[in-house]
Amino acid sequence: MVSRVVFGRGSFNQLDEILAPMRKGRNAPFIFYVDDVFKGNHWLTSRITLSYKDKIVYVPTKEEPKTSQIDQYVEDIILAHSELPSGIIGIGGGIVMDIAKAVSLMLTNKGESKDYQGWDLIKNPAIYHVGIPTISGTGAEVSRTTILTGPERKLGINSDYTPFDQVILDPELTKDVPKDQWFYTGMDCFVHCVESLNGTYLNAFSQSYGEKAFELCQDIFLGDNLSEKDSQDKLMMASWHGGMSIAYSQVGVAHALSYGLGYLLGVKHGIGNCIVFDHLEEFYPEGVVMFKKMKAKHNIELPQGICADLDEQQLNVMIDVALSLEPLWENAIGKNWKNKITREKLMTLYKLM
Numbered sequence: 001m002v003s004r005v006v007f008g009r010g011s012f013n014q015l016d017e018i019l020a021p022m023r024k025g026r027n028a029p030f031i032f033y034v035d036d037v038f039k040g041n042h043w044l045t046s047r048i049t050l051s052y053k054d055k056i057v058y059v060p061t062k063e064e065p066k067t068s069q070i071d072q073y074v075e076d077i078i079l080a081h082s083e084l085p086s087g088i089i090g091i092g093g094g095i096v097m098d099i100a101k102a103v104s105l106m107l108t109n110k111g112e113s114k115d116y117q118g119w120d121l122i123k124n125p126a127i128y129h130v131g132i133p134t135i136s137g138t139g140a141e142v143s144r145t146t147i148l149t150g151p152e153r154k155l156g157i158n159s160d161y162t163p164f165d166q167v168i169l170d171p172e173l174t175k176d177v178p179k180d181q182w183f184y185t186g187m188d189c190f191v192h193c194v195e196s197l198n199g200t201y202l203n204a205f206s207q208s209y210g211e212k213a214f215e216l217c218q219d220i221f222l223g224d225n226l227s228e229k230d231s232q233d234k235l236m237m238a239s240w241h242g243g244m245s246i247a248y249s250q251v252g253v254a255h256a257l258s259y260g261l262g263y264l265l266g267v268k269h270g271i272g273n274c275i276v277f278d279h280l281e282e283f284y285p286e287g288v289v290m291f292k293k294m295k296a297k298h299n300i301e302l303p304q305g306i307c308a309d310l311d312e313q314q315l316n317v318m319i320d321v322a323l324s325l326e327p328l329w330e331n332a333i334g335k336n337w338k339n340k341i342t343r344e345k346l347m348t349l350y351k352l353m
Ligand code: NAD
Pocket: 035, 036, 037, 061, 062, 064, 065, 092, 093, 094, 095, 096, 098, 134, 135, 136, 137, 138, 139, 140, 141, 143, 144, 145, 146, 147, 173, 174, 175, 176, 177, 178, 181, 184, 185, 188, 268, 269, 270
């Protein structure tokens, strides 16, 4: 679990105060990975104080993080500094959260990040790392994984050293998120809840967080009387609870298929989950009805026919990626999932998208 967290509008102002005691010396900088949407945004960047060799690295977020990109960031740090950093701080969405976590792990674990994709392969504790989300829904601020696309697979580095040492939850930072993106990333949280609450891995720990997040999502996306501020505050907590819920269970069918779309077509996580979830009545009947209501209420038009022009070989690549995520299927369907989930079944589903 994340060991320290502050919550509140304006809590981002405490950043300096939080970091100061963690500084290891003049040659051990704080490295800030900041979503490049904030480049030139004085309101946000003026609150990041740089001392000694501290540095801001603006991260492009058109594409999801790759293992090669993490290795490059790590090499850049090692070449530029005589000592390991005092800390790594990520300020942005799920992409930046994952980059901050992965870089902090790879600074203390030898070799290439692709070799750590999987479960509990990390040997050494990470560098002190801080997550500051600026968009809510993924739960990446609280989870024990960092999802990376490598040469062979899209898979997280899951480990006890992955979670942040400190998180700053300041809902005000989400005020300028574009509406479509707000919906896609918010629906990631909704889908986490549905997959967790309807999974065979469910337990009282996951359920208690999942139910709370689910309730918050209903308020936010179907309620009528919420102010913008309340909606931002609640979505930030929904994201947290949704992330906590899957931390002790697993995601399911939507994520498995969405990873396939992400791997082959570069479709991003939030929108990919929405595209997939729209066609999963068979697996999550009530969740899908609710999702369609939310989509209609917020006038969201999802892309259609994205798999229409794919050939057999391409469809098979996506199917391979999806089927390789065994724990997701086992959670969704049960131990005998292979009887129900065949290549033909997935082919049919992908062709609907
Ligand atoms: P994102 O990081 O892709 O960001 C989406 C867009 O929102 C970007 O264009 C970004 O610039 C913009 N944005 C972010 N904050 C903004 C703000 N305050 N104002 C204006 N624009 C803003 O989106 P995401 O949905 O948060 O993250 C998706 C990523 O998270 C994927 O890479 C996915 O694999 C990963 N993920 C990780 C976990 C985990 O547990 N580690 C869980 C789910 C998803």
